[in-house]
Amino acid sequence: xxxxxxxxxxxxxxxxxxxxxxxxxxxxxxxxxxxxxxxxxxxxxxxxxxxxxxxxxxxxxxxxxxxxxxxxxxxxxxxxxxxxxxxxxxxxxxxxx
Numbered sequence: 001x002x003x004x005x006x007x008x009x010x011x012x013x014x015x016x017x018x019x020x021x022x023x024x025x026x027x028x029x030x031x032x033x034x035x036x037x038x039x040x041x042x043x044x045x046x047x048x049x050x051x052x053x054x055x056x057x058x059x060x061x062x063x064x065x066x067x068x069x070x071x072x073x074x075x076x077x078x079x080x081x082x083x084x085x086x087x088x089x090x091x092x093x094x095x096x097x
Contacts, residue, residue, distance in 0.1 A: 003077045006077045006078045007064070007068060007077075009078070010064060010068075010078060010079075011064055014055060014058050014064065017055055018059070044084060045084065045087045045088070047079065047080065047084075050079055050082070050087045050090070050091070051079060053091050053094075054067055054079065054090075054091075054094065057091075057094045057095065057097075061094075061097060066094065066097040067094055070090055070093045070094050070097070071090065073093065074086055074089065074090055074093075
């Protein structure tokens with residue numbers, strides 16, 4: 001599959017989501033304890049959660065080009081090619097745009 005096909009699939013999916021009114025808001029996380037004994041490791045993010053974050057960033061940025069550039073900088077063509085260990089790095093990079 002070429003990068004053009006992959007990008008077209010992403011764009012089509014994002015446009016469909018936008019036309020449907022977007023994704024429902026994620027439930028609020030419970031308040032963190034005041035003084036935990038040790039910092040808890042963050043729960044592993046699912047591909048669906050990553051997609052939700054990137055859809056929000058797509059809407060904020062008004063296009064997919066910055067997201068595509070970040071994916072390319074991480075050596076992948078689509079979010080399905082990302083290793084879960086790269087999710088937070090991708091999110092941080094997109095939010096920094």
